[in-house]
Amino acid sequence: MKHIPNQSFWKLWNISFGFFGVQIAYALQSANISRIFSTLGADPHNLSYFWILPPLMGIIVQPIIGALSDKTWTRFGRRIPYLFVGAVVAVLVMCMLPNAGSFGMAVSTAMIFGLFSLMFLDTSINVAMQPFKMMVGDMVNEEQKSLAYSIQSFLCNAGSLVGYIFPFVLTGIGISNIAPEGVVPDTVIFSFYAGAAILILCVLYTTAKVKEYPPELYAEYHGIKQEEKSEKTNMLQLLIKAPRHSGPSVLCSSSAGRHLCLCGPTPTALSRSTPSMHLPYRARSMVSPAPFWTPPRSSITPQATG
Numbered sequence: 001m002k003h004i005p006n007q008s009f010w011k012l013w014n015i016s017f018g019f020f021g022v023q024i025a026y027a028l029q030s031a032n033i034s035r036i037f038s039t040l041g042a043d044p045h046n047l048s049y050f051w052i053l054p055p056l057m058g059i060i061v062q063p064i065i066g067a068l069s070d071k072t073w074t075r076f077g078r079r080i081p082y083l084f085v086g087a088v089v090a091v092l093v094m095c096m097l098p099n100a101g102s103f104g105m106a107v108s109t110a111m112i113f114g115l116f117s118l119m120f121l122d123t124s125i126n127v128a129m130q131p132f133k134m135m136v137g138d139m140v141n142e143e144q145k146s147l148a149y150s151i152q153s154f155l156c157n158a159g160s161l162v163g164y165i166f167p168f169v170l171t172g173i174g175i176s177n178i179a180p181e182g183v184v185p186d187t188v189i190f191s192f193y194a195g196a197a198i199l200i201l202c203v204l205y206t207t208a209k210v211k212e213y214p215p216e217l218y219a220e221y222h223g224i225k226q227e228e229k230s231e232k233t234n235m236l237q238l239l240i241k242a243p244r245h246s247g248p249s250v251l252c253s254s255s256a257g258r259h260l261c262l263c264g265p266t267p268t269a270l271s272r273s274t275p276s277m278h279l280p281y282r283a284r285s286m287v288s289p290a291p292f293w294t295p296p297r298s299s300i301t302p303q304a305t306g
Contacts, residue, residue: 002220004141007148014209015139016152018083019132020159021202024195025090026125027163029054032098032188033118039184040100040114041107050118057122065130077212079131079138086127087203093121094196098189101182110182128203138222139213162198166191 007015034047042050065082072078097117100110132152140148167187171177179185213221 002217004139004221006144007140009147012140012144012148012151014206015135015148016132016155016206017209018087018203018206019129019152020155021195021199022087022090022125022128022132023156023159024163024166025094025121025199026129027160028094028166028192028195029118029121029125031164032167032191035188036098036100036184037111037114039179039182040110041182042111050115053119054122057119058126061123061126062130065127066134069131069134073215076207077210079135080207080210080212083128083131084203084207086124086129086131087199089124090121090128091196091200093117093124094192094199097121098184098192101184107182128199132206135210135212138218139210163191163195166194 033050034044037047037050038044065086069079069082072081074081076084097114100114100117105113136145136148136152167177170187170190175187175190177185177187212218218224
């Protein structure tokens with residue numbers, strides 16, 4: 001098994017850099033979603049029910065994405081396609097969610113729209129988040145994993161900090177933090193826009209800078225034997241291409257140097273001189289040499305062979 005080479009600090013940084021944008025999106029959701037739903041007309045005493053979705057989506061989505069990406073190989077990599085798709089969906093939802101009160105919908109409709117937007121945002125953030133964790137395991141050796149995860153933790157906390165202070169910074173530079181009833185303030189809307197822009201830029205940066213190992217090299221670094229994979233594939237092909245017959249197979253003993261073989265529904269008479277190499281494997285296994293003593297024809301009895 002080959003040893004995964006050491007990575008430079010900046011390569012480790014690039015592997016996890018997109019986590020910065022993902023965490024900004026998550027922090028914006030955590031800090032502002034209650035304000036958004038309150039603005040739409042939700043009862044503040046029931047807002048805690050909306051917070052069931054984030055951990056629920058994490059429990060469901062992250063293991064699924066991990067399992068699917070383990071079996072995925074594309075020219076873009078195995079983790080990056082999921083990362084990119086999750087980030088794109090998150091960006092779209094982040095642009096729509098804070099505008100739920102500006103679409104002219106009724107309160108109940110706006111609430112339903114906001115609820116589904118929150119569900120999609122949680123799902124897409126988890127889809128984008130999981131690949132970053134798994135790329136460290138794929139591309140970093142044991143000696144550097146602590147450094148790689150430290151960089152990831154730093155970017156995670158830095159992204160959270162930026163996401164939480166965005167509305168306050170925008171308020172400080174003069175953007176209105178007050179809006180008509182039922183409309184989300186501009187500070188929250190523009191915070192989501194800025195977070196969406198940073199998220200997609202961070203993900204594009206990681207996608208451009210990080211090249212995942214191809215399947216052969218990945219197998220060498222992680223001790224995966226190609227022979228075992230090939231053997232599993234060949235066995236599957238054998239099962240798929242295995243011959244099928246529609247009836248029982250029986251073998252009848254006979255006299256005069258001839259044997260009657262029923263391989264399937266069609267009986268086949270075989271002479272002693274018939275070369276067995278020209279017969280199917282199952283038929284060859286059934287043809288036995290002529291017995292020393294040949295019973296009378298009337299005593300011939302079919303024998304089931306399965």
